Amino acid sequence: MTVTTNPINEARRLIVKIGSSLLVDEASGHIRRTWMDSLCDDVARLRARGQEVILVSSGAVAVGRRHLGLTPPLRLEEKQAAAATGQIRLAHAYQEALERHGITVAQVLLTLADSEDRRRFLNARNTLDTLLRLGAVPVINENDTVATTEIRFGDNDRLAARVAQMSGADALVLFSDIDGLYTADPRKNPDARFLAEVTEITPDIEAMAGDPGSSVGTGGMVTKLVAAKICLSAGCRMAICKGEPLHPLTALENGARVTWFLPSAGPMTARKQWIAGSMSPMGSLHLDDGAARALASGKSLLPAGIRAIDGEFDRGDCVLVRDGAGRVIGRGLSAYAADDARAIMGRKSADIESVLGYRGRDEIIHRDDLVMEG
């Protein structure tokens, strides 16, 4: 896949990651409100033309530590305290900046572990889908006060890539203090060449990445390449570009220099390859003929079409889908754990709430989570 038109215009769902060094003035610890406003103006413009935007924003520690009068180096619990203080200010600033455009902000605090546990992953994905459907702009940061590992700057590059993967985004933009990937750190090596497009993270590419260039919240190129790897396998295009100019998304649309990491497939194909290739099935759903025909024609699987269920599985686990003769016709991610699925099989979706006592999804396997054989 090469870029023919601008991926920013094409993205249906776009993730934008903002690092501490862009958002927070190093000397004062204040949020750069003019810059934030200009970013939010851009976000509002994209939203108005029908694109969905999720912001992943760092800055909580950098903002909060000034308010608590802490000076580096901070101990872990001091960083966590700083994050708790700074996060509320960050969220408030985003709320004000987006409210000017009548846009509702939703704060989502995630840990990296949330993105790696399939059940929490599904919950987070459904929440993000719902927020976007309702017109809100999610603003995500790592949940630093409960993070069990050391808060590391640069982690939000990876978190943003996980959010892109989780939400099936088509593009992730990492706004940085540099305009892209070079063959070596250009601050140290004047002969470093700029790379406009990368399609694979080879060992040669990995060897190009050096340490961070500044002192406020930096992960360097290493964490950006980790993010790029996640994006490439998730079918999501990823950009590294300079975030400093006001209206940074507009600048990108207008042809600012950028490195694009371009996957060979789109997010849906990548997701289906992941379901088909890397998950062990934990059980089987046996369908009636009508349901088997519906699935063959591209529909989702409803509880009404299931006759029997084998195995023990959790919500989000992979299960095989079998026809009336027991032949495997596909596989997919179950939206219900085995016991709940057994309770609602053969029933209409409208009955789910009265049977289970909660209103879950209408489908047992959504068509986006289903891969048919052959």
Ligand SMILES: Nc1ncnc2c1ncn2[C@@H]1O[C@H](COP(=O)(O)OP(=O)(O)O)[C@@H](O)[C@H]1O
């Ligand atoms: N191969 C490379 N290409 C570009 N920048 C590199 C490279 N290796 C190291 N760097 C450094 O990484 C820095 C960007 O990372 P970082 O400071 O963490 O950005 P941010 O804070 O915006 O996330 C650049 O300013 C640059 O000094």
Ligand SMILES: N[C@@H](CCC(=O)OP(=O)(O)O)C(=O)O
């Ligand atoms: N979660 C932390 C920052 C983590 C992080 O990755 O920071 P950065 O390298 O500035 O994107 C915070 O909000 O301070």
